[in-house]
Amino acid sequence: MADPSFLVLRFHAPRVVCWGDPWDGERTNVISPWMRRVGRDARGFTVTELLVVIAIAGVIMALSVPTLWTYFRTAAMRAGAEEIVTVLNGGRQLAIRSNTTVCVTNDGTTVQLRVGGCAGPIWTGPGTDAAGNITLANGLRAGGTPNFCYSYLGAGTTAPAPCVNNAVFTVTDPAGGATMNVTVATTGRARIQ
Secondary structure (H helix, E strand, C coil), rough: CCCHHCCCCCCCCCCCCCCCHHCCCCCCCCCCHHHHHHHHHCCCCCCHHHHHHHHHHHHHHHHHHHHHHHHHHHHHHHHHHHHHHHHHHHHHHHHHHHCCEEEECCCCEEEEEECCCCCCCCCCCCCCCCCCCCCCCCHHHEEEECCEEEEECCCCCCCCCCCCCCCEEECCCCCCCCCEEEEEEEEEEEEEC
């Protein structure tokens, strides 16, 4: 008879690995039937399932791209209009700070601030190039009323000529032709419409 100290008890719990009898000549791992079934039944996705998921994602992308494109163009137009408002407010502050008339001129592409009236010197500072041109971001164009003037009080004024005291500036997207207007009231307040 064999020495009982070599005997190993077998446990038949679902996740316990047991050793075989030491007398049968080999030591093998015994895995419960439940664990064998879990490993055998584990499968990945089929090619058909993957193609269906890719097709659904493609349809969603195709439907959402035009909406995103419209959103980006509208956001760029809004940003350009806000940039014109910022330029106009800067011109207003310049008129008040320098205690003189500031003329906001545009050539359909860029905007310039002229100190002392529409024939005065071009103001250069933050946001301008060396020639004093203020160019809108994203290739947008600024057009509209060419000679809007702020008085030393920050309101619109008609003096000196050819100044006008209220204006409409138009931001145009050259790619799509979309426009957005910025109006300036006689009080000097700029507003996006």
